[in-house]
Amino acid sequence: MAQIAQVIVDVPTMQTNEPYSYAIPDALRDQLQPGMRVTVPFGHRVVSGFVVGITDDTQFAGQLKPIQAVLDLAPVLNSELQQLADWLATTTYAFRITCIQTMLPNLLKAQVEREIAPTDELTAQERATYFPDGGAREFDSTKLDAATLSGLLKLRQAGKVTVTYQVKDRAAVKTTPGITTTLPTSQLQELAASVAKRAPKQAALLTYLQRLPAQPVPQAKVIKDAGVSAEVIRAGETKGWLKRQPLEVYRDPFQQPVAPTQPLTLNDQQQAAVTAISTAVTQHDAQTFLVEGVTGSGKTEVYLQSIATALKQGRSALMLVPEIALTPQMTNRVKSRFGHQVAVLHSGLSKGEQYDEWRRIDRGEATVVVGARSAVFAPIHHLGLIIMDEEHESSYKQDENPRYHARDVALWRGRYHDCPVVLGSATPSLETRARAAKGLYTRLLLDHRINHRPLPTVHIVDMREEVKQHSGDDDFSAPLMTAIQERLDRHEQVVLMLNRRGFSSFMMCRDCGFVLKCPNCDISLTYHVNPRLMKCHYCGHEEAVPQVCPNCHSRKIRYYGTGTQKVEEALQKRLPAARILRMDVDSTRRKGAHERLLKQFGRHDADILLGTQMIAKGLDFPNVTLVGVLNADTALGLPDFRASERTFQLLTQVSGRAGRAEKPGEVYIQTFNPDHYAIQLAQTQDYERFFVTEMHMRHQGNYPPYYYAIQLTASHEDEQVAAKAMYQILAAVKQGLSDQAIVLGPTPKAIARVKRKYYYQVVIKYKHEPRLKAVLDQIRQGSQRAARGLAVTIDAEPMNFM
Numbered sequence: 001m002a003q004i005a006q007v008i009v010d011v012p013t014m015q016t017n018e019p020y021s022y023a024i025p026d027a028l029r030d031q032l033q034p035g036m037r038v039t040v041p042f043g044h045r046v047v048s049g050f051v052v053g054i055t056d057d058t059q060f061a062g063q064l065k066p067i068q069a070v071l072d073l074a075p076v077l078n079s080e081l082q083q084l085a086d087w088l089a090t091t092t093y094a095f096r097i098t099c100i101q102t103m104l105p106n107l108l109k110a111q112v113e114r115e116i117a118p119t120d121e122l123t124a125q126e127r128a129t130y131f132p133d134g135g136a137r138e139f140d141s142t143k144l145d146a147a148t149l150s151g152l153l154k155l156r157q158a159g160k161v162t163v164t165y166q167v168k169d170r171a172a173v174k175t176t177p178g179i180t181t182t183l184p185t186s187q188l189q190e191l192a193a194s195v196a197k198r199a200p201k202q203a204a205l206l207t208y209l210q211r212l213p214a215q216p217v218p219q220a221k222v223i224k225d226a227g228v229s230a231e232v233i234r235a236g237e238t239k240g241w242l243k244r245q246p247l248e249v250y251r252d253p254f255q256q257p258v259a260p261t262q263p264l265t266l267n268d269q270q271q272a273a274v275t276a277i278s279t280a281v282t283q284h285d286a287q288t289f290l291v292e293g294v295t296g297s298g299k300t301e302v303y304l305q306s307i308a309t310a311l312k313q314g315r316s317a318l319m320l321v322p323e324i325a326l327t328p329q330m331t332n333r334v335k336s337r338f339g340h341q342v343a344v345l346h347s348g349l350s351k352g353e354q355y356d357e358w359r360r361i362d363r364g365e366a367t368v369v370v371g372a373r374s375a376v377f378a379p380i381h382h383l384g385l386i387i388m389d390e391e392h393e394s395s396y397k398q399d400e401n402p403r404y405h406a407r408d409v410a411l412w413r414g415r416y417h418d419c420p421v422v423l424g425s426a427t428p429s430l431e432t433r434a435r436a437a438k439g440l441y442t443r444l445l446l447d448h449r450i451n452h453r454p455l456p457t458v459h460i461v462d463m464r465e466e467v468k469q470h471s472g473d474d475d476f477s478a479p480l481m482t483a484i485q486e487r488l489d490r491h492e493q494v495v496l497m498l499n500r501r502g503f504s505s506f507m508m509c510r511d512c513g514f515v516l517k518c519p520n521c522d523i524s525l526t527y528h529v530n531p532r533l534m535k536c537h538y539c540g541h542e543e544a545v546p547q548v549c550p551n552c553h554s555r556k557i558r559y560y561g562t563g564t565q566k567v568e569e570a571l572q573k574r575l576p577a578a579r580i581l582r583m584d585v586d587s588t589r590r591k592g593a594h595e596r597l598l599k600q601f602g603r604h605d606a607d608i609l610l611g612t613q614m615i616a617k618g619l620d621f622p623n624v625t626l627v628g629v630l631n632a633d634t635a636l637g638l639p640d641f642r643a644s645e646r647t648f649q650l651l652t653q654v655s656g657r658a659g660r661a662e663k664p665g666e667v668y669i670q671t672f673n674p675d676h677y678a679i680q681l682a683q684t685q686d687y688e689r690f691f692v693t694e695m696h697m698r699h700q701g702n703y704p705p706y707y708y709a710i711q712l713t714a715s716h717e718d719e720q721v722a723a724k725a726m727y728q729i730l731a732a733v734k735q736g737l738s739d740q741a742i743v744l745g746p747t748p749k750a751i752a753r754v755k756r757k758y759y760y761q762v763v764i765k766y767k768h769e770p771r772l773k774a775v776l777d778q779i780r781q782g783s784q785r786a787a788r789g790l791a792v793t794i795d796a797e798p799m800n801f802m
């Protein structure tokens with residue numbers, strides 16, 4: 001009976017989304033397993049692919065093509081991850097190959113390169129022209145000039161050259177020379193004695209070799225411990241005293257050692273949370289917990305002690321953090337508790353480092369995994385606990401295919417491993433808090449700070465008044481300046497946040513704070529330059545750009561937003577003695593820059609940390625007693641139904657950086673909308689009231705979590721094509737779904753033209769649409785055959801409507 005391999009080929013199209021059958025050559029029969037990478041002939045090419053199944057039946061009538069080569073000795077995708085890939089493809093409307101590749105480290109993405117090689121048929125002239133190096137050359141039509149390309153194609157037609165395929169697998173393992181010896185100890189002793197007088201170094205090596213273990217020892221260690229040079233070792237190798245062989249090593253991403261810490265004595269609320277989570281871990285109970293804890297309530301300690309429970313039972317733990325490059329403090333806390341068992345996965349690592357960490361996890365050498373979004377796919381075997389810190393963060397959603405949310409993947413894996421999932425935040429997402437309200441998640445509350453330290457006092461500064469009283473173009477209000485000066489005098493530290501989100505995309509009146517909203521959607525209108533219009537990108541409503549404020553008739557209407565650099569200069573001018581650190585995309589571009597800046601601030605080498613949203617989360621600096629928010633409104637003005645939620649979360653999080661130790665904290669929030677509920681409730685840091693208020697708004701507007709949402713986008717270089725495609729999609733959606741579904745659009749996206757492409761979108765809001773999946777799959781099928789260059793994306797539960 002012939003064996004057949006089911007292969008998902010690396011050709012992301014709708015047609016290749018199902019596995020193809022290939023014959024397994026006899027030579028590969030014992031070796032091949034599902035989850036391995038292979039190369040296979042596909043059309044006129046050779047492509048890489050993943051084996052997803054091996055079957056015995058021969059339904060296929062024709063002659064199957066054979067698998068060409070196997071790239072792995074062991075599967076790179078274990079069976080859990082194979083199932084997860086299928087689920088991901090179904091729920092995110094992405095291709096299976098795209099899902100598989102998203103789950104694996106970059107280095108495992110094999111590339112098949114076409115090569116073209118000379119044959120004896122070539123004339124000397126042709127050989128010199130097309131093969132100046134003598135041998136085969138890469139054959140990539142996008143890299144060759146037209147003349148060479150057409151010349152080579154002619155030679156190919158004439159059969160004078162051959163085309164071959166070369167797999168460029170970059171999964172390189174790093175090695176170092178390792179040393180072993182095969183000689184018995186007695187012989188080494190004799191040899192040592194015989195050379196002792198003549199060559200004392202060689203004798204030292206021979207003496208050292210006597211206590212060498214059976215496993216290879218890195219040459220560098222031998223050199224150091226035996227006190228001999230590399231030449232002596234080479235001499236020993238020539239004489240047959242020792243063998244040198246490559247020894248696999250890991251690229252270690254932790255340069256500096258971290259000081260170990262011990263578990264802290266928990267307070268009652270922390271203890272209750274740890275007990276509940278630990279019980280679920282012990283009982284293999286796939287419960288979901290929401291740890292709702294105010295800023296500085298000690299959530300991290302709850303995570304660490306719950307992880308310890310899982311480890312004690314011989315299981316592993318996964319801890320997700322929003323953007324690891326932004327949270328070095330958190331990573332260090334985990335490392336200092338669990339030491340070498342910790343693996344860290346994030347995009348700041350080199351590809352080699354990522355691959356090494358991935359293998360340490362796969363082999364069970366690392367049992368605590370800390371990482372950002374994609375770490376949710378880490379090949380952990382015996383998961384005992386999954387933690388997602390700052391679960392409300394939108395960076396957990398990937399905004400390219402597959403458009404998955406790490407929270408959903410975490411919950412899937414929790415069910416697979418029968419282990420609890422802990423979602424933690426001071427400001428949970430509405431979706432999560434609503435599920436806790438329904439009893440789907442168990443809510444664990446930490447409602448006060450450690451040692452009952454007070455939350456900081458928050459002052460709202462009405463910038464409309466400030467603008468009236470002062471010349472009006474300054475970013476710093478009088479009360480904030482006074483507060484900063486006080487901190488400088490007392491040698492305390494200040495965190496200042498400049499909110500860059502939604503830069504210039506909406507207009508606001510500087511006199512009254514009025515933001516122009518859509519009459520239909522209660523969402524701010526977006527300013528478009530070309531043509532100059534205010535547009536609602538939910539429902540399509542548009543109107544002229546106002547010349548005066550419709551509310552107070554002031555002419556001080558402008559786009560909101562200032563750069564960090566400009567603000568830094570202005571601040572330095574007003575406070576010449578202050579030491580200011582700026583933290584934004586520009587100052588943190590270099591690897592490790594972020595961590596260095598935070599260390600500097602932690603040592604009190606600076607008085608003021610001025611930064612964008614990236615300074616809002618997770619920082620725990622005891623000497624910070626003042627937080628200033630320069631522009632609270634920019635996020636509020638975004639055309640997104642989550643604008644209030646995001647603003648509340650951001651203000652509460654950044655406020656939470658103040659007064660975390662003995663000295664009490666104070667916060668100044670500068671705003672043009674002092675009466676907005678998101679700002680008012682951030683002042684009292686009252687999440688629960690915000691939750692109730694915002695749920696009411698969502699209910700009124702038929703938004704999530706009352707409705708599910710799907711965003712469909714079509715993009716094309718020709719605006720007409722994109723718009724037309726979207727109208728066709730709209731028709732298909734309307735026909736396929738019940739009239740309970742609310743369909744908005746098509747409208748141009750808020751940023752309608754990106755990279756020379758026009759974007760149009762339709763948003764579907766629904767409660768129960770059994771036919772939805774079928775309708776969307778059909779749309780995907782259709783879009784493949786539609787206009788060339790047209791891209792249609794489907795985003796379930798989009799986080800970003802920009």
Ligand SMILES: Nc1ncnc2c1ncn2[C@@H]1O[C@H](COP(=O)(O)OP(=O)(O)OP(=O)(O)O)[C@@H](O)[C@H]1O
Nearest residue numbers: 264265266267295296297298299300301450618656
């Ligand atoms: N049981 C405890 N006893 C003493 N100190 C504690 C205890 N638990 C936590 N801490 C300390 O309290 C501080 C705040 O804790 P942590 O940073 O974990 O808070 P958090 O809830 O994660 O806050 P945020 O959401 O603002 O990041 C830390 O410095 C931590 O070391």
Ligand SMILES: [Zn+2]
Nearest residue numbers: 509512549552
């Ligand atoms: Zn106005």
Ligand SMILES: [Zn+2]
Nearest residue numbers: 518521536539
């Ligand atoms: Zn509208």
